Amino acid sequence: MRAALVIAGRDLRALFRSPLAWLLLAGASFVTAWVFLWFVQSFMAAVPHLPPGEHNTGVTDLVVSPTFIWVALVLVVLTPLLAMRLLAEERRSGTLRLLRSAPVSTTAIVLGKYLALMVMLWLTVAIAAAMPLSLELGTTLDLGRLGAGVLALALLAAAFGAICLFISSLTRQPLLAAFASFGAILLLWIINLAASGAAVSGFGWLAFQTHLDALLRGLVDTRDLAYFIILTLLFLGLSIWRLDAERLEG
């Protein structure tokens, strides 16, 4: 797995040399901060109307959870843009041949790429989590619930990352990969809206939102964790399979 680290290191270096990564990180932080401050302000306005003694738990409900939902939406846009070049660009520029003729397994190539992406995404989540955490200076937060929220975002990012990596492995056009990834994530986000009747539970299980909401409410259920982990492993496996299959097709 040393090879995976070498590959991840190169990818991160390349990402941080391009203005794209900095712009995206700055954009994501700006949106999160804006939304966060707006929720804090509305909370301040609501405080006089809250029943006495409820302020401390209320802040998690009224500020932290809504902010985190926005962070999730930021990830929907951010992940496809960060992931689009991962494999598509390697294929387009021919460097995939370099990796393939090196003594490196396909699994190491995919994991290296994924690791680089996750460093970026988890950095975004960490920055976003630091903002509500700063409220701890002036009030008392429900840290368990905050932790569940961070876990939810981290797992969501992991699943988004795996999906986008797989889509990037299908094409040699980074932009195409970005659009397709965005579409795929959006579909999984809204898939439960269209369902009715008996299909509700099935589509509900497939949708991100169902599992994200539970975790953001502070309900850490292994079934929700399993959903994200299964999705992540599935798409990582598909990426490896796809790269291997390419050697056979030519």
Next chain:
Amino acid sequence: MSMEHSEPVIHAEQLERRYGRLRAVAGLSLSVNRGEVLALLGPNGAGKTTTLSMLTGNLALHAGRVLIAGHDLAESPRQAKRALGYLPEVPPLYPELTVTEYLRFCARLHGLGRREARAAAATASERCGLEEVAARLTGHLSKGYQQRLGIAQAIVHRPEVIVLDEPTVGLDPVQIRSTLALIRDLADDAAVIVSTHLLNEAAEVANRVAIMAHGRIVRETGGATGAERLRIECTRPPTRERLARIAGVASVKETTPGIFTLELSGDKDPRPELLAAAVGEDWGLGAMAPVHTSLEDTFLDALNARPGEAA
């Protein structure tokens, strides 16, 4: 370039690759020893790139096998690939990295430690004449430097087998000359396979030339450097038996009185002994020249042949 007759470090047997119903490569076998340069010469579309992709693990084989440094490429790919350096048609560069960073990355990718990679990158860039651009981004290099960096990347981990796919495409004549000289140097401690569609390039750089057409090797010959025949002219000629006793000479033909054509056996260069004998025994040696085999004729035949005739 010494001609050691050791075990081949790369050996391919009956390679086959199909694209749909088209057989891009079929029944192709080759082996190359350390110290040798093999040129795969063929027109565009003859299957050279497909063959090299199979030899380097970029394309799966539909039949046959590849051994690199004794390891089967399909069964133990990592051991086999550790002994392999490969320059694809387009140098696989990352434009965001500098030359030094790129070479270190390639060395690390081949399993070298951080410190070893540093030393290996320095050696490779010196060998390929890249020191003056070491700090430049690879995306800003000229075509000539990019190609040289591509070769540096293929040798940075000191592989036993070096595979170069059309390494001189897009270079100017001066760059071609220096690249070919570099490739001959590489063969000092490795087996080199180089593909080209240019006859003179193949003849200049290789010990052996394999002519490819329609996915097969249609003929294998010595290159100009390892000529198969010598022509000598003497005013006081020795007997044919005398000439045949010289080591490295397989047979002697006297075409006209005083003019001999020597078939060479290839295991030893007979020229030093010939010269010594000619002086010592006073043959009146007027000329000695390698006779170029009909590489060009064969190549042109291969170009014109139809798929069915090419076997």
